[in-house]
C-alpha cells in the first residue's frame with residue numbers, strides 16, 4: 001500500500017493575505033507542488049496551471065468570510081473541485097465531519113488515515129469517512145489511477161536515463177538497461193493512450 005499523496009502539503013501562509021483568487025492561486029500552486037490537494041494529479045498532465053482551481057475547503061457559498069482565508073484554500077484539479085462543489089455536512093466551518101460523513105483537509109495527517117493507494121495506484125478508502133470522500137470527490141475516476149502511474153513511470157524513466165548516461169561515460173555495457181528503458185517508454189505510451197479514452201460509464205455510477 002502507498003499513501004494517496006506522495007507528500008503532505010503545507011500551507012506557507014495563514015490568515016487573509018490576498019483578496020483575490022488569482023494571487024492566492026500562485027502561492028497555493030507552489031505549496032501543493034502543482035498537484036491536486038485531494039487526488040494528487042499533477043496539473044501538467046491535464047491542461048496545466050490555468051486549468052486548475054482554487055478550492056475552498058469550507059465552501060465560500062456558505063462561509064463567505066473564508067473566501068480569501070489562506071488556511072481554507074487548496075489547489076485542486078477541476079474534477080475534485082467540481083465534484084465537491086459546495087457540499088458541507090457541518091453547521092459551522094470548523095465542523096468538517098459529522099458522524100461518518102464529511103471532508104478532511106489534505107494538509108492534515110488525518111486525511112491519510114482515510115484514503116490510500118493500492119499497489120496498482122488505485123485510490124482506496126480505509127474508513128467510512130474515506131468512503132464518503134471517495135464517492136463525493138469521485139476519487140474512483142480512472143484518470144487518477146492513470147495519472148498516478150504516468151508520473152511513477154516518468155520518474156523511473158528519468159532515473160534510468162541518468163543511469164544509462166553515467167554508465168556510458170564510464171564505457172560500461174548498457175544494453176540491458178537500454179532494453180528496460182524501451183519497455184518503460186512503451187508502458188508510458190500505453191498509459192498515455194488510456195488517458196485519451198473516455199471514462200468507462202460503469203465507473204461513473206456509484
Ligand SMILES: [Zn+2]
Pocket residue numbers: 036037038039040041076077078079080081
Ligand atoms: Zn483532484
